Amino acid sequence: MRDWMEAIPEAARAYLEGRRLDEVECIVADIAGVARGKAMPAAKFAQQSHFYLPNSIFLQTITGDWVDDGSDFTEPDMILTPDFDTATAAPWTGDWTLQVIHNIADRDGVPVPVAPRNVLKRVVELYEAKGWRPIVAPEMEFFLVARNTDPNQPVEPPMGRSGRRAAARQAYSMSAVDEYGPVIDDIYDFAEAQGFEIDGILQEGGSGQVEMNLRHGSPVKLADEIFYFKRLIREAALRHDCFATFMAKPIQDEPGSAMHMHHSVVDRATGRNIFSDAAGAETPEFLHFIAGMQRHLPSVIAILAPYVNSYRRYVRDFAAPINLEWGVDNRTTGIRVPVSGPEARRVENRLAGMDCNPYLAIAASLACGYLGLVEKHDPAPRFTGNAYDKDPGLPHILGDALDQFATADAMREVLGRPFCRTYEAVKRVEYGEYLQVISPWEREHLLLNV
Structure with missing residues (x-):
């Protein structure tokens, strides 16, 4: 040493x-x-x-x-x-x-098989054993909010430099980002000191909601960076008298925060993206990967949406996917194929919330694609309309998500059964604790009316 x-x-x-x-x-x-x-x-x-x-x-x-x-x-x-x-x-x-x-x-x-970083390494090793190398590019969404020291009070947007609360419905607005510019400046400074490269920062649709994109790379390395970034961003916010929160849905009637994941797979021997052939066309592997997402994502929603609050994000018309459809450049689908050249052809999983553990969410998402590549099924037809009108096909509450996770034998084999047993036990206890809590909504509407 x-x-x-x-x-x-x-x-x-x-x-x-x-x-x-x-x-x-x-x-x-x-x-x-x-x-x-x-x-x-x-x-x-x-x-x-x-x-x-x-x-x-x-x-x-x-x-x-x-x-x-x-x-x-x-x-x-x-x-x-x-x-x-x-x-x-x-x-x-x-x-x-x-x-x-x-x-x-x-x-x-x-x-240790239950350690989240080891779970991700396990999935990456499964790819490597097949001669593949998975590549990921995550997008992080989070809210900057006013300090909230009383959990009984609703979360509010932060006060900007103008002296007004951050406004909603200002997606991509540069002036909205400038409202809390000092926090963003510290995020950049901290990231530079830590050697992290930020691909871009923009204002999202919620009040005080920010999106930060990271460069593509190794799954474990990117998960390490997200793990570090969560702490970095919280520390930057605290310097300026506000909180940074990664809750999936911290503010009522506002959009939730996602961790979209872009996936591609390259051949380890040639470095070629296996989603594109020599002529630049889609390959069977590309479609198999999507099919794996459609078939297996429901079984890992308990990992991508790990808390009761996570399911408040899956609401129609709040910019969150609520389905398993796939489409090209279609943000209403849960599985999106962004516009790109053949060498950058990739699949975007839009289902994970930012409240997830990055190691586990990336592992679970890659596991779905891996099973698709191995099983070689074909996906449903490409969707071209508004996918919000389709049947969600997803669990609506954490309890249902855990039930699907408990019976997903193929997925549990990929992630490791000791980990799955431990994860399910932890989440069952958390869900049971939540069910014992009586909310203000219940007291307001049920106390004297039923």
């Missing part, structure tokens, strides 16, 4: 140039995508090759409760070793700090 600084990316070395590193944050993503781990002095980090965390971090719900997934609950330690390629700055801290994502294995060196 003495020469570990030579193994970190150039951006991290540049951030520390001429400075003394104070602290290293050793982190992993839990089931929800929350960063867990330890912070330690840089001198101590340099003296150790690994550290330990109990495997129970993957049995914790979003509310902090613990679940029993049917395994032996003795909380054995996992061994965490640094992935130095992920080392990046934490530029919002008061001292000079690096973050490092860690690999997770058991005492025999076997990757």
Whole structure:
């Protein structure tokens, strides 16, 4: 570990140039995508090759409760070793700090199957075993909102530099982005310090809603960046007296926030996009990939829409897909093929919410495409009209989504059965907790009227 600084990316070395590193944050993503781990002095980090965390971090719900997934609950330690390629700055801290994502294995060196990053690696390895390399390009949507310290109060848009609340229905407006320009400036500055490349930032349709696009690349690398970006964006917002939220539907009567994923697959030997043939036409593999999406996406909606709030996003006429149709340059379909040249032919999955765990959502989406490539079914005919008029074909609530997930044998084999068992157990407990909550709507409309 003495020469570990030579193994970190150039951006991290540049951030520390001429400075003394104070602290290293050793982190992993839990089931929800929350960063867990330890912070330690840089001198101590340099003296150790690994550290330990109990495997129970993957049995914790979003509310902090613990679940029993049917395994032996003795909380054995996992061994965490640094992935130095992920080392990046934490530029919002008061001292000079690096973050490092860690690999997770058991005492025999076997990757822990319930760790979300390992789930994604497992799916990528399935592609590689077939001679393929999956490519992804994610889009991140989120809201900047006024500070909300009382959960009983509705979320409000932030106050802009004009002294007015951010306005809705201002998609692609540059003046709307300028209203909270200082937050955007810090996002850019933090991303530059961390060595991340942003492909673009724009105003979305909701009040204070922003979309940020990332360059295409390796699934694991992009999931790492989204994991880091969520923290980066939250920290930038807090500097300017507002919150950044990745809830799927934080504000009533506003659009929700998605994490659209663009997928392509290249041949590892030739580097050719297998979705296009030598003449630039669609290939059978392209159609098989889409068919896999149509056949298997319902079984992983519990991963792409992991909370009860997630299903509030699937509402007609709020710019969210509510179907499994596919079409070319058609944003009413859940599966969209953007306009591109043959070398960039890709499939966009528009179903995932931004509240997802990026490792798991990318893994689940790629798993659908993988099963399509292996099963070689044909998709439904290309849709050319307004797909909002079609039957959704999707679960409407988390409980139904979990029921479909529980019986999806092919998908559970791809993602790994130990992970699926744990994930379902965590989400069943979260859903049960929600069902015990009585909402203001119920008190208002039912207390004296029924």
